Amino acid sequence: MSVTKGVLLVGGPSKGTRMRPLTLDCAKPLLPIAGKPMIWHPLSALAKVPGLTEVIIIGFYEDSVLSGFIKDAKREFPNIAISYLREYRPLGTAGGLYHFRDSILRPPVPQNIFICNIDICCSFPFTEMLEFHSKHRGVGTILTVKVKREIATHYGSIVHDPATLQVLHYVEKPEGWISDMVNGGVYLFDRSLFDEIKEAMADKTARAAEDPLVQPDDMQKLALETDVIVPLAASKKMYVYQCKDFWRQIKTAASAVTASSLYLSRFAKTAPELLAPSGPTIISPAFVDPTAQIAPTAKIGPNVAIGPHCQVGEGVRVKDAIILEGSTLDQHSCVLNSIVGMNCHIGPWARVDGSPEPESGVKGQISVTILGTEVTLTPETHVRSCIVLPNKSLNKSSANQVLL
Ligand code: GTP
Numbered sequence: 001m002s003v004t005k006g007v008l009l010v011g012g013p014s015k016g017t018r019m020r021p022l023t024l025d026c027a028k029p030l031l032p033i034a035g036k037p038m039i040w041h042p043l044s045a046l047a048k049v050p051g052l053t054e055v056i057i058i059g060f061y062e063d064s065v066l067s068g069f070i071k072d073a074k075r076e077f078p079n080i081a082i083s084y085l086r087e088y089r090p091l092g093t094a095g096g097l098y099h100f101r102d103s104i105l106r107p108p109v110p111q112n113i114f115i116c117n118i119d120i121c122c123s124f125p126f127t128e129m130l131e132f133h134s135k136h137r138g139v140g141t142i143l144t145v146k147v148k149r150e151i152a153t154h155y156g157s158i159v160h161d162p163a164t165l166q167v168l169h170y171v172e173k174p175e176g177w178i179s180d181m182v183n184g185g186v187y188l189f190d191r192s193l194f195d196e197i198k199e200a201m202a203d204k205t206a207r208a209a210e211d212p213l214v215q216p217d218d219m220q221k222l223a224l225e226t227d228v229i230v231p232l233a234a235s236k237k238m239y240v241y242q243c244k245d246f247w248r249q250i251k252t253a254a255s256a257v258t259a260s261s262l263y264l265s266r267f268a269k270t271a272p273e274l275l276a277p278s279g280p281t282i283i284s285p286a287f288v289d290p291t292a293q294i295a296p297t298a299k300i301g302p303n304v305a306i307g308p309h310c311q312v313g314e315g316v317r318v319k320d321a322i323i324l325e326g327s328t329l330d331q332h333s334c335v336l337n338s339i340v341g342m343n344c345h346i347g348p349w350a351r352v353d354g355s356p357e358p359e360s361g362v363k364g365q366i367s368v369t370i371l372g373t374e375v376t377l378t379p380e381t382h383v384r385s386c387i388v389l390p391n392k393s394l395n396k397s398s399a400n401q402v403l404l
Contacts, residue, residue, distance in 0.1 A: 002111035012060030021372035034263035035287035045124035093224040117185035121259035143184035156183030167238040254368035261303035338369040347379040
């Protein structure tokens with residue numbers, strides 16, 4: 001069986017700004033989604049791929065940010081090697097692949113390499129992609145997603161030949177509509193990708209030499225989408241594998257609630273042991289950390305993830321929500337369509353709610369309520385569709401506001 005490796009692109013501290021205030025205290029790849037760090041979802045799917053020997057995480061976070069997660073992951077997935085390679089500065093989605101090419105290609109030399117953005121929520125059909133990839137003679141397979149016409153230009157748009165499944169044309173976030181089929185942020189490449197990246201880097205260096213406006217820092221940067229996939233599409237060396245399941249990007253804090261619900265529903269089918277058993281208190285699917293304390297008269301779920309050391313009092317109602325580590329929900333409080341940050345305190349009869357994240361995102365409107373770390377709500381306070389920055393104490397009700 002040929003050797004396969006996986007690369008997870010995690011970015012760094014300057015990325016994930018749309019996740020604020022949650023990413024003020026927790027690196028984006030580690031944000032709990034359905035009770036597991038965001039990066040755990042693609043990693044656990046990669047660990048199941050036959051012949052996959054190693055997963056390399058590439059980003060520009062300090063090593064210490066991810067070291068705890070990597071230590072736990074090595075214990076959980078002992079069948080694969082897991083390592084973190086740190087870019088000395090942001091190198092773009094292909095610059096890190098170029099910089100660390102020798103580490104990725106070291107023995108056992110991979111025939112195939114999965115490359116995956118970590119801010120994608122989907123079922124990661126890696127095994128199916130591998131099967132499809134082995135049947136065509138292209139350099140790469142790209143997971144594509146069919147989206148609504150009105151949001152298609154927010155993504156990398158793909159025009160493909162429906163008969164051969166070859167990519168004919170790729171445009172990253174085009175100004176006008178060209179296709180409903182978009183880049184899903186999950187790729188499988190033959191190792192000859194590295195020849196293509198080398199060529200793309202040489203092209204870029206040649207162009208930069210003629211352009212006095214290019215900064216030295218930008219010379220090292222390379223984007224997989226525009227610098228590598230665009231020429232691969234033009235030379236018909238990429239193929240599409242259409243996603244048949246759910247798919248979302250996790251860019252905003254609100255999208256984390258949607259992603260959490262999708263993963264919880266998936267766990268219900270594929271890994272029910274990860275979920276809290278249904279009963280008078282729990283409406284499935286819901287994740288409750290074993291260290292959380294839930295009063296028997298509370299009602300939790302569906303689509304709820306409750307983190308470690310949380311305390312949920314009598315008569316509390318939680319639905320479509322993420323409650324992060326160490327938070328307390330006092331008796332008869334209610335949390336709907338919201339994320340409660342770490343160590344928050346929701347007073348008795350207080351209510352935190354919002355509306356579900358709209359698929360296309362309406363500018364200027366807040367849907368899901370997000371409470372930053374250590375926010376306190378006094379009894380009976382009602383917060384609706386607000387973003388609340390850390391350490392605030394709220395004693396009056398608010399709606400549709402950013403509370404600084
Ligand atoms: P936006 O909509 O502007 O966020 O663009 P995008 O959806 O195309 O995402 P982006 O290109 O910023 O990131 C795609 C993935 O690559 C994410 O998982 C990022 O964390 C990761 N990423 C982005 N830039 C870098 C980088 O310089 N180095 C590394 N290692 N990863 C990166």
